[in-house]
Every structure is written in structure tokens, then in C-alpha cells.
Amino acid sequence: PDDISMMKTLYKTYHLKCWCYKQMFKACKVKDLAFNITSASLVAFGATVGVFLNPIALSVTGLGIILQAFIKKKNYPKRIELCRFAYTNYQKELNALKGYLRGESFDRKILLFELNRLDDLITDISPYIQYKTRVKYYKKFVDSEIEKEIEDPYLIPLKPVHLYSEPFEESVCRETVV
Secondary structure, eight states: OHHHHHHHHHHHHHHHHHHHHHHHHHHHHHHHHHHHHHHHHHHHHHHHHTTTOHHHHHHHHHHHHHHHHHHHHHTHHHHHHHHHHHHHHHHHHHHHHHHHHTTOOOOHHHHHHHHHHHHHHHHHHSOOOOHHHHHHHHHHHOOHHHHHHTSSTTOOOSSOOOSOSSOOOHHHHOOOOO
């Protein structure tokens, strides 16, 4: 019984992290694509118009080059890879936790050590979870009916579970960056 409540709590926590990193992965992919297309369009438009209207072409091309510098500074490809790494590893841990809740045997010390190691690694190399991403999570998944579905400890609900039953506070959601 004590292990089952611990597993449920761990599942809730790691579902939040997995979902947030997956959303950040998708957002970074969209931003990277949009900025690259816009930058390439501006440079191409400036080069094409440059034949006829030289001052306008220089300003448009310059804007495209400035946008490319912004893209390099933000380093979206690295963010995409780090968010993918984080959410795939959290998804693996969620799958393991589901198995343990269904009755697979586990060693509590080893499990907690592995989860701690994974959290330390992802905290060190991945971008932190933004507050607005957590707000989206709570708006989507905070539902009292989900808790009712977990009456049987060996059944995993089809819908993800939430961390808090009361409305979230900013101090609870915000992650501190050291």
C-alpha cells in the first residue's frame, strides 16, 4: 500500500515532466521552422528585388541576416534535441512505473536512485520547464474525476493523473534555476 501510493505520486510527477518537455519540443520545432523560413524568404526577396530597388533590397536582406543571427543565438536545434532527450527518457520511466503499478517487482532504493539520477541529468543539460507550459498542463489535466479512476491500485487510468487537487499556485509551479 505504501509503495503503491509512492508509485502513483511518482507517476503524477513524471507525467507532468514528460508532457511539458514534449510540448516544449514541439514548440521549439515550430519556432525553428518559422524563423528559418522567414529568414530565407527575406534574403531571397531582398536578392530578387535588389536588381530593381537597391536601397529597399539591402534593408530586407539585412533584416533576413539579422534574423539568422537571432536563430543562431537561440540555438533551436540543440533545444529540440535536449527536449526530445528529456521527454523520451521521462516516457521510459513512466512505462516502467506503469509496470510496477501492475505488479512487476522492483527494488525501491534502486528505483529512487535511478529516478534521482535521471532528474539530475535532465536538470543539468535540458532547458527548464517554463511556467506557461506548466499552466497549460494544469489547465488540461487537473480534473477530480481522474482521482476517482485510480480506486484500484493495479489499474492505470487511460487519462493522465494530476499533481494537485486544489488550484495551483505560482510558487508551487515555478522551478528555480540555480
